[in-house]
Structure formats: C-alpha cells, structure tokens
Amino acid sequence: MADRDYVEIRPARIDDLAAIFHLGERVFTAQRFTNLYRTWDEYEVTWLFNSDPELILVAEADDQVVGFAMGTTIEKSRTAWNYGHLLWLGVAPGYARMGIGSMLFDRFRAVVEELGVRIMLVDTQADNEPAIAFFRRKGFGNPTDHVYLTLNLEKYD
Numbered sequence: 001m002a003d004r005d006y007v008e009i010r011p012a013r014i015d016d017l018a019a020i021f022h023l024g025e026r027v028f029t030a031q032r033f034t035n036l037y038r039t040w041d042e043y044e045v046t047w048l049f050n051s052d053p054e055l056i057l058v059a060e061a062d063d064q065v066v067g068f069a070m071g072t073t074i075e076k077s078r079t080a081w082n083y084g085h086l087l088w089l090g091v092a093p094g095y096a097r098m099g100i101g102s103m104l105f106d107r108f109r110a111v112v113e114e115l116g117v118r119i120m121l122v123d124t125q126a127d128n129e130p131a132i133a134f135f136r137r138k139g140f141g142n143p144t145d146h147v148y149l150t151l152n153l154e155k156y157d
C-alpha cells in the first residue's frame with residue numbers, strides 16, 4: 001500500500017487514458033454516481049483529453065493510476081466570471097481515505113485558478129454521501145436542487 005508521500009499527482013499522458021477509463025468503470029458504476037446527462041464512457045475521457053488536456057490529472061502510486069480528476073472551464077458571456085467545472089473525480093477503492101482525492105482536487109483547483117477561474121462547480125447525485133462529505137470538506141456549499149423530468153415519446157395508437 002502506498003504512503004501518500006509516494007503518490008505523484010501529474011497531468012495525464014496519452015498512455016494513461018485506458019487506465020483512467022477502466023478505473024472510472026470501477027468507481028462510476030451505472031447505478032451509482034452517474035446521471036442522465038453524463039454517463040461514464042470512453043468519449044468522456046477522449047473529448048476532455050482533446051479539449052482540456054491540462055485539466056486531466058492523475059494520481060500515480062505503486063506504478064499505477066490510482067485516481068484522477070477531469071474537468072473543463074466555462075466562460076459565461078456577459079460576465080467576467082469564469083467557472084471551473086470538476087466533472088469527474090475518482091480514487092481506486094483500495095486507496096480511499098488516504099488524502100489522494102484531496103491532493104487531486106487541490107492540484108485541479110490550482111490549475112484552474114491559473115486559468116483565471118473564480119468559481120468552481122461540482123455536481124453529483126444527491127445520495128452520493130461520500131462525495132458530498134468530501135466536497136463540503138473542500139469548502140463547497142450552497143447546494144442547489146436540479147430536477148429531471150421525462151416525457152415518454154413512445155406512441156400507443
């Protein structure tokens with residue numbers, strides 16, 4: 001087991017993408033922690049690597065990827081505020097509660113601050129209590145409800 005002193009946080013390289021994807025399959029299972037507008041798949045990893053490569057970070061320990069943080073920045077027109085959206089944060093279960101999520105978050109925050117971000121956004125499902133506890137610990141507040149509605153377009157003639 002890695003001591004946190006031996007955990008390296010670094011920008012992802014192309015060779016890390018498969019490991020990130022497979023780790024995501026373990027931590028973002030279909031039933032837990034994904035939502036209707038974003039589901040974990042290969043495209044999440046490849047489009048972010050193409051669009052915001054500096055905003056994909058990995059935690060490496062024991063010669064493997066044991067965690068990652070991925071996100072993007074959003075510029076709102078007609079306002080000077082830039083948002084940094086942390087889209088995906090995952091730590092391998094065997095490495096939980098060692099501070100690795102926290103190290104990834106702190107580095108992600110530093111990178112987006114360098115890019116001029118003044119507000120960070122995160123989101124997760126309302127029943128993801130570990131993540132909510134984690135984000136509260138990192139200083140997040142003001143949770144806002146978001147309601148999904150559905151319309152069934154099947155025709156029953």
Ligand SMILES: CC(C)(COP(=O)(O)OP(=O)(O)OC[C@H]1O[C@@H](n2cnc3c(N)ncnc32)[C@H](O)[C@@H]1OP(=O)(O)O)[C@@H](O)C(=O)NCCC(=O)NCCS
Pocket residue numbers: 027028033087088089090091092095096097098099100101102103123124128129130131133134135137
């Ligand atoms: C959320 C997640 C990234 C946290 O990673 P981690 O490396 O275990 O977190 P850390 O060790 O840095 O925890 C920092 C603090 O967050 C809080 N925290 C973390 N996990 C927690 C849990 N399961 N229950 C309660 N609080 C928790 C604690 O305050 C913790 O500090 P402490 O250990 O000193 O008490 C990890 O649990 C995970 O990958 N979850 C599944 C994916 C997910 O939900 N991602 C977030 C939405 S994209």
